[in-house]
Amino acid sequence: MSTINKLEIRGIRSFGVERGDVQQINFRSPLTLIVGQNGCGKTTIIECLKYGLTGEVPPGTHRGVGFVHDPKIFNTVESLGQVKLMVKDFTGNTVTAIRSMKITHKGKNPKFETMDSTITMENANTKDKVTMTRSRVADINNEMCDAMGVSKAILNNVIFCHQEDSCWPLEEPKELKKKFDAIFGTTEYNRVIDKLIKISKDYNEKLKEKMGDLKLLQNVKSQAESKQLQLEDGNRKLAKLNQTIGDLESDIKPIQSKLEQLALVERQY
Numbered sequence: 367m368s369t370i371n372k373l374e375i376r377g378i379r380s381f382g383v384e385r386g387d388v389q390q391i392n393f394r395s396p397l398t399l400i401v402g403q404n405g406c407g408k409t410t411i412i413e414c415l416k417y418g419l420t421g422e423v424p425p426g427t428h429r430g431v432g433f434v435h436d437p438k439i440f441n442t443v444e445s446l447g448q449v450k451l452m453v454k455d456f457t458g459n460t461v462t463a464i465r466s467m468k469i470t471h472k473g474k475n476p477k478f479e480t481m482d483s484t485i486t487m488e489n490a491n492t493k494d495k496v497t498m499t500r501s502r503v504a505d506i507n508n509e510m511c512d513a514m515g516v517s518k519a520i521l522n523n524v525i526f527c528h529q530e531d532s533c534w535p536l537e538e539p540k541e542l543k544k545k546f547d548a549i550f551g552t553t554e555y556n557r558v559i560d561k562l563i564k565i566s567k568d569y570n571e572k573l574k575e576k577m578g579d580l581k582l583l584q585n586v587k588s589q590a591e592s593k594q595l596q597l598e599d600g601n602r603k604l605a606k607l608n609q610t611i612g613d614l615e616s617d618i619k620p621i622q623s624k625l626e627q628l629a630l631v632e633r634q635y
């Protein structure tokens with residue numbers, strides 16, 4: 367079974383940006399309860415788990431601006447946030463993602479940027495570590511979802527469904543269908559089915575073409591076979607005629623020499 371092992375939060379929501387502000391949670395087996403008074407950061411922990419796994423910022427944060435610790439609190443223009451998440455996949459290998467982000471308050475609109483992220487895979491048996499720095503967000507998302515053994519849609523909409531999004535099953539049918547399609551992978555399934563239908567159509571068309579060619583070739587082959595028979599018949603006739611010619615030539619030879627003798631006698635006479 368895949369498990370979430372460790373989470374480190376820095377510079378997210380009310381968690382401070384300083385080195386000493388880093389908060390670390392070690393998740394215990396079989397259960398870890400997160401308990402605390404209102405506003406202490408329970409939701410933030412769930413948001414960080416979701417962000418660490420899927421790279422998605424929580425809803426209602428103006429595309430991540432409200433997710434990072436507000437720099438205005440300390441009268442600064444920018445603030446850095448970081449989520450470090452370690453999970454164990456079902457084989458026991460460890461996958462750790464470090465995702466960093468920044469908000470800048472320059473001008474009217476604050477800007478949210480995701481910064482370089484890294485992912486480290488550690489083999490449980492050999493303890494070999496492979497780290498990919500400056501990885502693409504999509505690659506990290508895929509690695510983390512693979513390590514957890516569930517799709518991004520299930521992580522986002524079911525396991526770490528944000529409290530603000532929890533009413534999605536009551537959404538209008540079109541949106542609901544989109545969510546269900548994503549959760550059950552039907553979009554992917556339909557895409558594959560469409561691809562297979564297209565491939566089979568292409569093959570059928572090619573097959574039809576080849577069948578036409580085959581008919582033509584069969585026709586040509588039967589014509590060639592009858593021509594071959596005719597040729598063999600002709601060759602047989604030719605051989606017979608050659609034989610007759612040979613016979614006639616040998617018959618004609620004594621007659622010719624007789625005629626020559628007669629012609630000689632006639633001349634002498």
Ligand SMILES: Nc1ncnc2c1ncn2[C@@H]1O[C@H](COP(=O)(O)OP(=O)(O)OP(=O)(O)O)[C@@H](O)[C@H]1O
Nearest residue numbers: 379380403404405406407408409410432434435436
């Ligand atoms: N961008 C931000 N910068 C600094 N602090 C923030 C920011 N966004 C939210 N906060 C603070 O973070 C805290 C949010 O905590 P959170 O919602 O995670 O708590 P909670 O334990 O889930 O609360 P509740 O039990 O009420 O749901 C609040 O105190 C809020 O004022």
